[in-house]
Amino acid sequence: MSKVMPGRYTAQMEGSFVVFIIGMRINKLWAVHKWLPVFMAMNPMLQELYRNKELGFLDASFHLSWRGVSLVQYWKSFEQLEDYARKGANHLEAWRHFNKKVATSGVVGIYHETYLVPEGHYECVYNNMPVYGLAKAGAHIPASGKRETASGRLGRNEKPAQQG
Structure with a gap:
């Protein structure tokens, strides 16, 4: 496991x-x-x-x-x-x-x-998961800073949604 x-x-x-x-x-x-x-x-x-x-x-x-x-x-x-x-x-x-x-x-x-x-045309997030999927095939890195949101992971400058 x-x-x-x-x-x-x-x-x-x-x-x-x-x-x-x-x-x-x-x-x-x-x-x-x-x-x-x-x-x-x-x-x-x-x-x-x-x-x-x-x-x-x-x-x-x-x-x-x-x-x-x-x-x-x-x-x-x-x-x-x-x-x-x-x-x-x-x-x-x-x-x-x-x-x-x-x-x-x-x-x-x-x-x-x-x-x-194409390079940079993907995004993914893994929350409380083993190293899996694309992160296992490539590099597994924290989804923080500019990588916090899907837009950020795609290189766009969107603000995070409000979390309740």
Whole structure:
């Protein structure tokens, strides 16, 4: 279990970065033999990415639901993400297996979304949380001073809202 950091924090990233959301949705719960291999394929890919930081992968967090899982991943660049998608040994094996065994069956759905984030065009806050998300992928810093508000974290000069 991660240590809770009391107080308000934000993330700081140097340069632009990529947010990549990837997931699967179980469409036919009883077809475990079809969707379980899709689910299990993610772990070897993540291990490969965490072991090889030169690939551009920064970090990921899991989000489970009763019908599936999604991962929010942070990458240094789109080019590195795309390079891994096209050349990563574990990804290629999983992709081929998915296309051969289940892609047209409708048993499981997969999706991804890619967001290119220019430098300074993001904001986040973590209040009484472990180091998480973008702060784990980048730097975890206090949300104070000019970083106290969402506008301030975006480099704007808005005054804080009145707190009751």
